[in-house]
Amino acid sequence: MTAQEFITLQDIVRALRAAAGAGDGIDLDGDIADVTFSELGYDSIAVLETVGALEREYGFSMGDEAVQEAQTPGQLLRLAVEAAGGVAGLAA
Amino acid sequence: MSGTAFTTVVTGVGVVAPNGLGTEEYWAATLRGESGIRRLTRFDPAQYPSRLAGEVTGFDPAAHLPDRLLPQTDHMTRLALTAADLAILDAGAGPEELHTFGAGVVTASASGGFEFGQRELENLWSKGNEYVSAYQSFAWFYAVNTGQISIRNGMRGPSGVLVADQAGGLDAVAHARRQLRGGASLMVTGGVDSALCPWGWTAQIATGLLSTSEDPARAFTPFADTANGYVAGEGGAILVLEPEESARARGARPYGSVAGHAATFDPPPGSSRGPALRAAILGALADAGCTPGDIDVVYADAAGLPDKDAAEAAALCEVFGPHGVPVTAPKTMTGRLYSGGGPLDLATALLGFRDGVIPPTVNVALPDPAHRIDLVTREPRAVPTRTALALARGYGGFNSAMVLRAPVARRTPHQ
Structure with a gap:
């Protein structure tokens, strides 16, 4: 398994934070895998920006549907892992 | 209106x-x-x-x-x-x-x-x-x-x-x-x-x-x-x-009121008609229901180019008479701020109402006498103002004029 195939939730959160900012009183390092982006205060452009950042970082393409499909960080992680052709490392 | x-x-x-x-x-x-x-x-x-x-x-x-x-x-x-x-x-x-x-x-x-x-x-x-x-x-x-x-x-x-x-x-x-x-x-x-x-x-x-x-x-x-x-x-x-x-x-304390406004557009280059700034001034005065004599201070557009300064000064002379009203350009301290310039002049005029002062135009010791304007230079002029006119011109021929009025009860400075 290559490093590119081992993407964790932390990687998603790091990309999200860099692309769309943190704050708003929500602990992104908490258990947010199944909290919707909307509840986290991120709109669809924030998700689009994050998808773009992940694609550039890992060199894969997640497709335009990823932004609509991924409603939570956990779902975004699954799509990223699929795009990378690997498996998710959900543990820290 | x-x-x-x-x-x-x-x-x-x-x-x-x-x-x-x-x-x-x-x-x-x-x-x-x-x-x-x-x-x-x-x-x-x-x-x-x-x-x-x-x-x-x-x-x-x-x-x-x-x-x-x-x-x-x-x-x-x-x-x-x-x-x-x-x-x-x-x-x-x-x-x-x-x-x-x-x-x-x-x-x-x-x-x-x-x-x-x-x-x-x-x-x-x-x-x-x-x-x-x-x-x-x-x-x-x-x-x-x-x-x-x-x-x-x-x-x-x-x-x-x-x-x-x-x-x-x-x-x-x-x-x-x-x-x-x-x-x-x-x-x-x-x-x-x-x-x-x-x-x-x-x-x-x-x-x-x-x-x-x-x-x-x-x-x-x-x-x-x-x-x-x-x-x-x-x-x-x-x-x-x-x-x-x-x-x-709700207990808010007004700085003043927006009493009048008019916007005009200049004729195309080469037209025999002159610039439309004067019409904007007259329109704003009419909208505010006041006469040139009511205006205590003008915050000039102050383009800083000889022909544009002359055009603005001419419009002011036509409406207010030569040296007829104090004119100032505090924007000499900020540069021209495009969309921010007019609103900053409004803010400045309102603070001038509050504190009974006209802020100066800096870096101009004396205006060109040919302009025949009473430019407030060097120092603030301690004079109560109750009605102010702000002018702004935009690239390509935009003219805008706004009249502000001081509140009935003067606002006091913040603690």
Whole structure:
């Protein structure tokens, strides 16, 4: 398994934070895998920006549907892992 | 319109200016005659013919705005959001006043978010389209300051943006007033511009109107015989406007009222008809229901170019008579701020009402006698003013004039 195939939730959160900012009183390092982006205060452009950042970082393409499909960080992680052709490392 | 009893008052002022971040900071610097014009630091201007600008210094976006807003905002939007926060705080407006369909935002924008746009264009051509930020879709846009201010403050009322170069700032305030007459309960308005990046700078230089002087004391001297162009700056002012009745009912203390406005457009080059600034002045006076004799001070457009200064002085002489009214241009301390220029002049006029003083035009020892205007130079002039006229002209022929009136009971300075 290559490093590119081992993407964790932390990687998603790091990309999200860099692309769309943190704050708003929500602990992104908490258990947010199944909290919707909307509840986290991120709109669809924030998700689009994050998808773009992940694609550039890992060199894969997640497709335009990823932004609509991924409603939570956990779902975004699954799509990223699929795009990378690997498996998710959900543990820290 | 002068026949109606409806009065629009200014209840909040927020200033972000090259010589002061914050309303009272700006005002104190302005009365001291302190200029914010100096050599550009945002980028190295060595290879450009114009190298001076009015930069807002000491502005830390992260100290003023939430982290979420930083990746999606151009510098000018960060300044605008900060000015709006200051104005809303000053007005004492809270969720009850803001979170309604009656509270709207109308700002002016002359250029949009150039710095953000330049960075993303560089990403596009040097790295490829997948490197362009999704936020570029709106971060550059003229209407973005209006949108971000309305979203941040939960304002769902009538909103819009006006694009008319330097004249747009006054036009936006006039449109906000129109919305209040039409039933809106509170309007956030004004303008904040910034285009101090190589792309924005090149666009400004292309007008041929910028001074190429490297001496901050000589680069922008409107109405002087040394006038050689203007210095560009960034920043501006955001104002909170409300109907007088509801403002007073909630205990707000008005700085003054927006009494009249008119906008005109110049005839095409080569026309036998002259410029339309005079018509804008007369229209604003008529809208305010006042005569030239009622105007205590004029905040001039002050283009800083001999022909444009002569045209403005001629319009003032025609309406007010030679040396007929005190004229001032505090923008000599900030540079011309495009959309921010008019609203900053309005803020300055309102503070002048409050403190009984006309701030000076700096770096002009004596106006060219040919202009026949009473220019307030060197020092502030301690004279009570109750009615002020602000003028703004935009590139290509825009003219805008606005009359402000002091409140019946004079507002006292902040503690």
